[in-house]
Amino acid sequence: xxSNEAMAFVAKEGVVLVSAKGAVPSxxxxxxxxxxxxxxxxxxxxxxxFAILQVLTESEDILVCRLVQGKVTLVHRRLWPxxxxxxxRFPPAQVAQVRQEHTPSGSHVxxxxxxxxxxxxKTSEQAGKMxxxxxxxxxxxxxxxxxxxxxxxxxxxRAR
Numbered sequence: 459x460x461s462n463e464a465m466a467f468v469a470k471e472g473v474v475l476v477s478a479k480g481a482v483p484s485x486x487x488x489x490x491x492x493x494x495x496x497x498x499x500x501x502x503x504x505x506x507x508f509a510i511l512q513v514l515t516e517s518e519d520i521l522v523c524r525l526v527q528g529k530v531t532l533v534h535r536r537l538w539p540x541x542x543x544x545x546x547r548f549p550p551a552q553v554a555q556v557r558q559e560h561t562p563s564g565s566h567v568x569x570x571x572x573x574x575x576x577x578x579x580k581t582s583e584q585a586g587k588m589x590x591x592x593x594x595x596x597x598x599x600x601x602x603x604x605x606x607x608x609x610x611x612x613x614x615x616r617a618r
Contacts, residue, residue: 459489459506461513468520472537473598476511478529481600485511485532515558521576522556526600530556539584542577543593544601 459467467488468474477486477498486498489507498507514532515522521538525531525548533541545553555576557569574582585593594601 461510464489464510464514468532469534472534474532475526476530480527480529481603482526523554524552537596538581539588540593540596542581542585543588544590545573
């Protein structure tokens with residue numbers, strides 16, 4: 459898979475996990491065309507995976523966050539209005555943008571841009587015109603289980 463093919467995969471799916479297993483497809487497994495056991499760093503195509511992830515995570519069309527199950531998630535720009543419309547259904551950390559910065563020492567540091575600071579104005583306008591159910595449908599069926607889990611967590615917190 460090339461970077462362009464990976465971008466097309468994310469655009470088609472809308473929401474994908476970088477490497478975790480979960481309610482949406484895994485990009486790393488799509489890149490190699492098979493399930494990955496353990497860390498993708500140990501896979502024979504790890505250099506290809508890394509190069510593709512670099513391109514996608516630096517793209518202006520991809521939001522990197524921890525939306526699905528708190529795992530690193532890529533959300534294509536076409537779904538940003540839907541995400542903004544229903545962002546209140548998720549903990550703030552899950553809708554914060556995660557940006558990887560390279561330090562002068564050569565290491566990488568994750569920086570978070572809180573929601574809604576990362577949201578472009580046009581995206582907010584589009585979100586305001588969406589119905590909540592339309593937004594949930596656009597994001598996909600995984601949102602039903604995420605919403606149920608969030609309600610369950612909220613009830614536990616209130617019970618304390």
